[in-house]
Amino acid sequence: MNFKMNYSIDINADLGEGFPFDKEIMPLISSCSIACGGHFGDEDSMRKTIQLAKRFHVKVGAHPSFPDTENFGRKAIQITEGELQQSLVQQMKHFFRICGEEQIEVNHIKLHGALYNLAAIDEKTADLVIQSILKVTSKTTVYLLGNSVFFAKAKGILPLKREAFIDRSYTESGLLVARNLPGAILNTPEKCLKQLVEMVTENKVTTIEGNQIALQAETFCIHGDHPNSVAILKYLHQHLAKYQIELR
Secondary structure, three states: OOOOOOEEEEEEEEEOOOOOOHHHHHHHOOEEEEEOOOOOOOHHHHHHHHHHHHHOOOEEEEEOOOOOOOOOOOOOOOOOHHHHHHHHHHHHHHHHHHHHHOOOOEEEEEOOHHHHHHHHHOHHHHHHHHHHHHOOOOOOEEEEOOOOHHHHHHEOOEOEEEEEEOOEOEOOOOOEOOOOOOOOEOOOHHHHHHHHHHHHHHOEEEOOOOOEEEOOOOEEEEEOOOOOHHHHHHHHHHHHHHHOEEEO
């Protein structure tokens, strides 16, 4: 395998979701997506996570979702289009306001959980999300799956960064394996490093079926609720230099 000098990457994490790892994760990443009240989060949690990010010079983004704290936003709930749009706009505006008060720029917007996955495959949901974002901003970058309906719909309308996942398995179509299926989550630092290096240096990923498919991304995510997230990130920092990869 040939490596070029140098790969400079963005590693992002979903934070401010009530898990105990935020303080340990924050120094090990370059951007974070912060829960803004849909699946988790309130004024206090958003502000504290934003302040933590500022301390470590980490870029911050809004992480809106279905308004569903009961299922942590990981279930596609029954909700009208109007209700969903109202909720998404409210979540993002709330986050943008707090960032303004804390004097930090909103770097990006990234959907959470079931809404992220649904917008990736459903045109109607993708259109609704795009219209919701445009009610708040037309200039903020959106993190999203590159091989998705959402990407195709939003291209040319919003600034985009394709996202890939360090700790999740992929299907043959380039989408994420459903969390309830065996092997959906990569649990060891070694597996996560192997997948990240492959994605960065080869623009490919090995699917859960064992086949290599094309995958291009500008930002790479690890989940803040992953029980091994801190160990994985520390391991990445120890080994990425061998592959000429550095954190942006």
